[in-house]
Amino acid sequence: MGRMPIVTGLSPNEGPPGTRIKIRGENLGQSPQDLIGLTICGVDSLLTAEWKSANKIIAISGPIKGKGDVIVTTRSGGIGTCNVTFKGYHIATIGPMKESAVWVEETELFSWGRHSLSPSSYQQEDPLGLSVEDTEKKIPEDDLLQFYPRKNGDITSDGFAPGWFLLENHHATSFNDLQAGLVHLRRKVQGQKEGQLSFLKANIGAVMDQLDTLVNLKEKYEADLPKFGHEPTLKLEKAIKESEHEARKLFDDVLNRKDRAEKTRNALNVLTRFRFLFCLPCVIDRNVKKGDYDIVINDYIRVKNLFHKTDVPIFKTALNEIEKRITDLQVKLHQDLQTMPITVEQQKRLIRYLVNLEAPYDSAWDAIKARSEYINKKFSLIHNYHKSMDKQESKSKPGSASKYSKYKEISSIEVAVIPACINLVDEICLSIKETFPDLWKIGQAYFSGELQCKIEAGRQVEYKHMVMNVIETFCKYVRASLIPTTLEKNDKTQYGSLTLPDRDEMVLYLPELLQQVRSTYSTFIKLDLPSEALDIISQLLLDLRIHCMSLIFQQTTEQIKQLNENWKINYSGKYTGVTGLPLKFLSFIEDLIQAIKESVLITEQREIILFENQLAQKEIEKQLKNILTAFHNVLHQLSSSEDYDEFENGTPVVSQLIGTPVSSHKTGSQSSVPIWEHRLLIILSNCLFVKTTVLDMVAAKFRENNFPALDGIISSAKDRLEQLEKSILDKYLEQKSDPLVGTIEPSMYLGRFDWHLAVPPNDIRPYVKECINNLINVHSEIIHISPTLLNAVLPQVVETVAEELYRLMSCVQKFSREGAVQARADISALSDILAGYSTENAQVHFKEALEVIPSLDRTDQILVEDILRQCKARMKIQVMCLKKKC
Known part of the structure; x- marks a missing residue:
């Protein structure tokens, strides 16, 4: 859509009906065909409008009275606006002696040899050719006498003062208008001089x-x-x-001439009797000028039937004159037949005339060739015009060597320019829809015998080649403008591809152009063309649909690549524990499917179902794979961008016993971005949600809209997401488990404790409680982010803790009886409390750790059970936190 037309100036801005108005403004149309409406003070004036340029239109005002706007409407820009007004008024008459806001065409005052020599005849009302200003605003004569004493403003007077004349008649006229008036006056004087001299020079002899x-x-x-x-x-x-x-x-001589008079009388009788023959040349000339060719043909046939065998010399002379005029008429009709544009009915009528006149032409075949050449020539003109426009646009755009963009900054103003290739396809489709049906109709009339012409051998093959050539040329121009990659090298050179817009802009125009080509295809189908010809356009349509689908996919892929995470978790609604990223991805897929469904999947008459084509199937599989890969890369990139400045104030630890409390968030930070461990959990939750829900919804959406089966691609995407989940989980465990496990050993031997010391046990050791609290912290963190991740993450942390405890127990060189009781109570407490999240490996590690500890007698075993009972009672809340919910 072009820019809206704006009217910024009118010259003149008032006048009676019939005033010639110069309308100036911006975006007043790209061509005369683009101008579709013009109203002056509400009166339609389109019929009198003459389009000059995009900034100028000339029109004649209608029967208007009063002030109103001048509104211009264009096909490309729509209904415009007006910054000025025009005032219409009615006056009785306008002549050279009456003031008017418009220029009055004046007759020559100096006609050679016929003008009066009186002084008044040399005086003009306005020698400068400008409008006479309002007399009420003139400068008083007394004031002018002060400036020009003993002078006046009369041109014929000896005391004529130019300054007086200008102040009296043009005191408010601009300097530019005065300059134009001076040029007008010089031209008038020069014309008068040249008129007299040229007459004398031309007639000097x-x-x-x-x-x-x-x-x-x-x-x-x-x-x-x-x-x-x-x-x-x-x-x-x-x-x-x-x-x-x-x-x-001499009277006597009259009698002698009587015999000669009788002979003359007889000759006149012959002339009168055969007046039709002798007057026919003049009659033919007169009827040819009128265009009454039927009368000419009837008269000619009548004369031939009457006099074609005559031997009378005078009759032969008259017939020769008639034949000369008929030959000239045949040439004229043959030229008119081949002069385009012309309707089929007009061509048929001219062919009938030529056949009746027995013209030495194959007139019907010449008409067919003329139409074919006209179509190809029009294609070439359209292409050359838009190619030149494309070069102008490339030169006018700053940085034209860079990638084409829909909007270019020119003098800090953004102007939307429709690319030349888009306009070319649009015009060439309209052109072939207007011209090709006539070529097909005249051809069918020729071969069906309607035109009553002799059909020479081989004409059908030549006509078929002609039609196929027109259709192939049309398709190649469209391909060169939109999908030049589908053309061969020679065709690219011949048809010359134009500058293609970028992908996003092409996506805007391509669906509409696809409809234009479809409309053209529908026109051809209605003409009942052979399948061989229709298949050429059908293949073009298929390639355009695949290209359009590919561009829409590519655009969506780029949009997905630009996705960013806002880290806001949804705690309510249908989907909880995830951010808006997966749903945004799903929304892009839905928009993609809707766009393809509206523009590509529509199958009209005699069109191939898109996904029955193998090339289309391969293309959609490729593009869907690219989309899923792009979203996988977004998740992978988010999981790889660790913020290493997070702990710049000091490395946090998770041990409360060594002096630093557990911290799950940045201390004193006001950032909305969560810490690295939380981000990993969020990404992990999103990956799990995409794998289990979103991808299945994507597959269902494609199935609902009759896309081909894409289960293999979806399955492959799930496998890659599963690998990504494992990678993210390893990173989280590295970030969370390693510090947690690393604090167990220092906390275990805190206060110079050792397992061979005889310290009576009465409770589990503090490192066990700390370990449980740290696991509760991890449990809380996971619950806060996404409860669905609990069974995937916490068992891995428990397994790491169990493995570390087994290692530490294995490293103890000697246990005292009390140390063995303490160790067994500690390991048993951890094993029981963490049983809900213990994997088989964790249980094995706990069991192996207990096996490392020396065996206890019955008394020590009762002591261990008592310690465990008291521990669980005191840590009832912690136990409930780590109890697995069914």
Whole structure:
């Protein structure tokens, strides 16, 4: 869609009906065809409008009265606006002696040899050719006398003062208008001088002959005065009487000429009888000028039937004249037949005329060839025009060597420009829809015998080649403009691809252009063309649909690549524990499917179902794989961008016993971005949600809209997400488990404790409680992010803790009886409390750790059970936190 037209100036801005108005503004149309509406003060004036350029239109005002806007409507920009107004008024008459807001066409005041020599005839109302200003605003004559004493503003006066004249008649006229008036006055004076001189130059011989004749006449008259006296008429009277006498004597000669008169009379009778034959040349000329060719043909056939075997010389002469005019008429009709544009009915009528006149032309075939050449020539003109426009756009755009963009910054103003290749396809589709049906109709009339012409051998093959060539040329121009990669190298050189817009802009235009090509295809189908011709356009449509689908996929892929995480977790609604990233991805897929469904999947008459084509199937599989890969990369990139400045104030530890409390968030930070461990959990939750829910919804969406089976691609995407989940989980465990496990050993031997010391046990050791609290912290963190991750993450942490305890127990060199009781109570407490999240490996490690500890007697075993009972009672809340919910 182009820019809206704006009217910024009118010249003049007022006048009566019939005023010639110059309309100036911006975006007033790209061509005369683009101008579809013009109203002046609410009156439609389109019929009188003359489009000059995108900034100028000339029109004639209609029967308007009062002020109103001048509104211009264009096909490309729509209904425009007006910054000025035009005032219409009605006056009785306008002449050279009456003031008017418009220029009045004045007759030449100086006509050679016919003008009056009175001074008033040399005086014009306005020598400068400008509008006379309002008399009420003129400068008083007394004031002018002060500036120009003994002067006046009368042009014919000896005291004429130019300054007086300008102040009196043009005191408010601009300097530019005065300059234009001066040029007008000089041109007038020069024209008058040139008119007199040119007349004398052109007739100098005749003037000199006239002067010589007058001189000779005068000399002879003066010479005859002595001879004939002052009364020459007396001798003239005598001569007349003598002539009368001699004439009477000649009466006898009349009788002698009687015989000759009889012969003449007979000749006149013949002329009268055969007047039709002798007058026919003039009648033919007169009817040809009128365009009454039927009358000419009827008269010619009638004459041929009557006189074609005559031997009379005068009749043969008349027939020769008629034949000359008929030959000229045949040439004229043949030229008119091949002059485009012309309707099929007009061509048929001209062919009938030529057939009846027995013209030596194959007129019907010439008409077919003329139409074919006209279509190809119009294609070439459209292509050359838009190719030149494309070069102009490339030169006018800053940084034209860079990638084409829909909007270019020119003088800090963004202007939307429709690319030349888009306009070319649009115009070439309209052109072939207008011209090709006529070519097909005239061809069918020729071969069906409707035109009553002789059909030479081989014409059908030649006509088929002609039609196929037009269709192939049309398709190649469209391909060169939209999908040049589908053309061969020679065709690219011949049809010359234009500058292609970028992908996002092409996605905007391509669906509409696809509809244009579809409309053209529908026109061809209605003409009942053979399948061989229709298949060419059908293949073009298929390639355009695949290309359009590919561009929509690519655009969606780029949009997905630009996705960012806002880290806001959804705690309510249908999908909990995830951010908006997966749903945004799903929304892109839904928009993608809707766009493809509206523009590509629609199958009209005689079109191939898109996904029955193997190339289309491969393309959609490729593009869907790219989309899923792009989203996988987004998740992978989010899981790989660790914020190493997070702990710049000091490395946090998770041991409360060594002096630093557990911290799950940045201390004193006001950032909305969570810490690295939380981000990993969020990404892990999103990956799990995408794998288990979103991808299945994507597959269902494609199935619902009749896309081909994409289960393999979806399954592959799930496998990659599963690998990504494992990678993210390993990172989280590395970030969470390693510090947690690393604090067990220092906390175990805190206060110089050792397992061989005889310290009576009465409770589990503090490192066990700390370990449980740390696991509760991890449990809380996971629950806070996404409860669905609990069974995937916490068992891995418990397994790491169990493995570390087994290692530490294995490293103890000696246990005292009390140390063995303490160790067994500690390991048993951890094993029981963490049983809900213990994997088989964790249980094995706990069991192996207990096996490392020396065996206890019955008394020590009872002591261990008592310690465990008291521990669970005191740590009832912790036990409930780590109890697995079914």
